[in-house]
Amino acid sequence: MLSQKENQTQSRTGKRISLNSENYYDLTTDKQYQSPTFFKKFLACEAAAMAEINGKYKPDFKKALLVGNYLHSYFESPEAHQKFIDKNQDELLSKRKPHGLLKEYKDADKIIDTLKDDDGFTKLYQGSKEVIVTGQIDGVDWKGKVDCLNLEKGYFIDLKTTQDILKVYWNSETRTKESFVAKWNYQLQMYVYKELIYQTFGVWCDPYIAAVSKQDIPDKAIISIPDERLYEAEALIDEKQSHIEDVKNGIVEPERCERCEYCILTKKLNEIVSMDDIIN
Ligand SMILES: [Zn+2]
Numbered sequence: 001m002l003s004q005k006e007n008q009t010q011s012r013t014g015k016r017i018s019l020n021s022e023n024y025y026d027l028t029t030d031k032q033y034q035s036p037t038f039f040k041k042f043l044a045c046e047a048a049a050m051a052e053i054n055g056k057y058k059p060d061f062k063k064a065l066l067v068g069n070y071l072h073s074y075f076e077s078p079e080a081h082q083k084f085i086d087k088n089q090d091e092l093l094s095k096r097k098p099h100g101l102l103k104e105y106k107d108a109d110k111i112i113d114t115l116k117d118d119d120g121f122t123k124l125y126q127g128s129k130e131v132i133v134t135g136q137i138d139g140v141d142w143k144g145k146v147d148c149l150n151l152e153k154g155y156f157i158d159l160k161t162t163q164d165i166l167k168v169y170w171n172s173e174t175r176t177k178e179s180f181v182a183k184w185n186y187q188l189q190m191y192v193y194k195e196l197i198y199q200t201f202g203v204w205c206d207p208y209i210a211a212v213s214k215q216d217i218p219d220k221a222i223i224s225i226p227d228e229r230l231y232e233a234e235a236l237i238d239e240k241q242s243h244i245e246d247v248k249n250g251i252v253e254p255e256r257c258e259r260c261e262y263c264i265l266t267k268k269l270n271e272i273v274s275m276d277d278i279i280n
Pocket of ligand 1: 044045046047048256257258259260261262263264
């Protein structure tokens with residue numbers, strides 16, 4: 001077992017909740033710790049992120065999260081997978097007879113098979129699983145959960161499922177093509193995890209993504225993150241973090257993006273827009 005230091009840090013804002021696998025995804029810990037997931041939510045829409053963190057808005061991601069945890073628990077250990085299945089039986093099985101596994105989980109089984117039968121993957125996916133790490137980035141407390149951490153060999157792996165590994169996305173802001181990794185800003189998560197692993201264990205580790213596609217025949221790849229992508233992520237946090245903290249602490253009003261589900265749900269028609277302004 002890893003000699004993980006106590007996940008409790010004292011910061012300028014007071015005592016932090018100690019993190020464990022039970023409370024890691026609780027909103028109370030999201031209030032105290034920043035995480036790559038919430039940082040990205042704040043970048044996308046501050047109003048939606050604040051509403052979610054305050055429990056006023058619940059995006060419908062429960063199913064996607066469950067499918068993700070189903071997959072992760074398999075590669076954590078047989079016991080963890082069984083425990084997950086037992087705990088979530090009602091969600092996994094069809095309400096209709098003969099009450100078989102729902103399609104999402106059958107698809108997840110296909111993804112599992114794709115990885116578990118691959119020697120390259122099983123050799124690489126060695127180390128401690130679902131490791132919670134914490135630390136500070138520019139004075140702000142962050143948390144992370146690493147899928148697979150190999151301190152001896154100095155690397156960590158995050159499992160990702162995606163529609164199609166080779167799919168090219170168009171970034172209308174930078175007017176460039178990008179991969180699914182950049183589209184979902186996974187390099188930011190990898191940068192943060194690398195920092196937190198160093199702060200928790202004193203070892204610099206290389207980040208890898210083990211990606212599997214959700215196609216009928218799942219494609220797979222082990223993806224590295226070049227240093228310049230990690231620097232970009234660092235620069236983005238540098239640029240945006242203090243504003244996001246001000247929003248989170250109620251010092252600055254959150255801005256609405258007027259595009260996301262939350263903004264549409266809470267929209268009030270109190271202004272008129274020009275036909276030329278609705279195309280952006
Ligand atoms: Zn919005």
